[in-house]
Amino acid sequence: MSRTLTLVTWNINSVRLRLPIVEQLIAERAPDVVCLQETKCPDGNFPSAAFKKLGYEHIALNGQKGYHGVATLSRIPFAATEMRAFCGKEDSRHVAVRLALGSDEVRIHNFYVPAGGDEPDPAINDKFAHKLSFLAELEQWIGSGPAAEPTIVVGDLNIAPLPDDVWSHKKLIDVVSHTPIETETLERIRLGGQWHDVMRQFVPVPEKLYTWWSYRAADWSAADKGRRLDHVWASPGLADRFRSMTALRDARGWDRPSDHVPVVVTLDL
């Protein structure tokens, strides 16, 4: 006996402002679990009632005023929830849930990795130093050996690791999100934890694959200068359970869009 789980990860850049398009995504895709980043919302102001009305009765929040913030919404009950603070900061960049699926419990990590500022030099840019420190802690936690239980990692990792994850590898090689120190570190974490890159399982290189287009482009679609900053990783035992993956490019053109699009995956459990 098996069931199909639909899971979404989406950096929505303010959950309160984006509530209508999150509802649109839910109407179109009927996900079982929705992992949001950059909710920019203290937990007490999170629009939980609106999501509960749509069937997401189980909500794990790690939010704060103004910046960052993650939330995991679920139709399936949680057996446990957990939050981790990185770099000694309580800045709302992680929440994990364990889905109560009977014998098949699955853990889902939802991350929002620091963006890292503009200058890719930790000596002169504290934000980039913070990003590297965050990644070092992440490597210790999930990048040095396989997960002990079936686990999915999702979120805005703010790094486009592969040459075909950006519109121009050459032009972005010195741009934060695609510098060698970032891409090599992320790949080391992924391989060290034996994580499978689910998105690339469905859209192999050298095909371009993006989840983010800057607000600053005059015509984001025509210019198409995207990056794959959002990711879905699976622990070894789950890798062959995934049935589909869609980076929903259309959502970048929805009314008052986020600069990130939702990534939708389905898997059989």
Place this chain on the structure above:
DNA sequence: ATGTCGTACTCCGTACGA
């Protein structure tokens, strides 16, 4: 291609982060 967003305070404009 320093351009466009969202949030909070300095609160009908400015500063900051992304």
